[in-house]
Amino acid sequence: xxxxxxxxxxxxxxxxxLSVLVAEAxxxxxxxxxxxxxxxxxxxxLRRYARLLVSWGLAHGQVDTTGDRSVVAVWRRRREAPVPSxxxxxxxxxxxxxxxxxxxxxxxxxxxVVPHVPHAHLAHLAARPxxxxxxxxLLTAHHRVLDTEGLPAYTELPGGRPRESLLAxxxxxxxxxxxxxxxxxxxxxxxxxxxxxxxxxLPPRARLRRGVTPLRGRLLPAPPRSP
Numbered sequence: 001x002x003x004x005x006x007x008x009x010x011x012x013x014x015x016x017x018l019s020v021l022v023a024e025a026x027x028x029x030x031x032x033x034x035x036x037x038x039x040x041x042x043x044x045x046l047r048r049y050a051r052l053l054v055s056w057g058l059a060h061g062q063v064d065t066t067g068d069r070s071v072v073a074v075w076r077r078r079r080e081a082p083v084p085s086x087x088x089x090x091x092x093x094x095x096x097x098x099x100x101x102x103x104x105x106x107x108x109x110x111x112x113v114v115p116h117v118p119h120a121h122l123a124h125l126a127a128r129p130x131x132x133x134x135x136x137x138l139l140t141a142h143h144r145v146l147d148t149e150g151l152p153a154y155t156e157l158p159g160g161r162p163r164e165s166l167l168a169x170x171x172x173x174x175x176x177x178x179x180x181x182x183x184x185x186x187x188x189x190x191x192x193x194x195x196x197x198x199x200x201x202l203p204p205r206a207r208l209r210r211g212v213t214p215l216r217g218r219l220l221p222a223p224p225r226s227p
Contacts (some may be wrong), residue, residue, distance in 0.1 A: 021071075075121065
């Protein structure tokens, strides 16, 4: 049976349900295990993080969902490279306590290779199992808006087959991955060119040296990916 998908912009009334959806998606993925190695603590920590992520998205970006809240996409327009945010770091530590440092490291890795051209950042996508078609419809609706604005889109994808992913079917092209250290998974940088088909600002390869974290030297944790 074909589902009727109602795509809409989320509001504060959706915060609880969408936070649960994001937390559940993180908990079954490789990134969630790396962020919170302690399996007993993982559900609670990820729920707290998901709530913070969706809250920031509602306040500073755009959160899209469906009528049945089966899919959520957190977007932010990036007009320039991200800069450090004391407010985000404070909120992260308040929400996650001793686990905040691993999440801050994650965001620092991602912000170290963010495209330096205006684009829309798909900071997080979560869907209930079996709702890939719904997720495709949700993203397609947003892509139409981006194409009208002439904006490319960027996101990161965990997993080993980026060319077979849902995102690849929507026009995203894989670039070299980011390797999360210590002992973390790889995240493929995925780029959907704008109408001009320009790669501008996203080189084919990310050059982060193994064994050197973005927290050393001058790169500091930046605001959350979602907002």
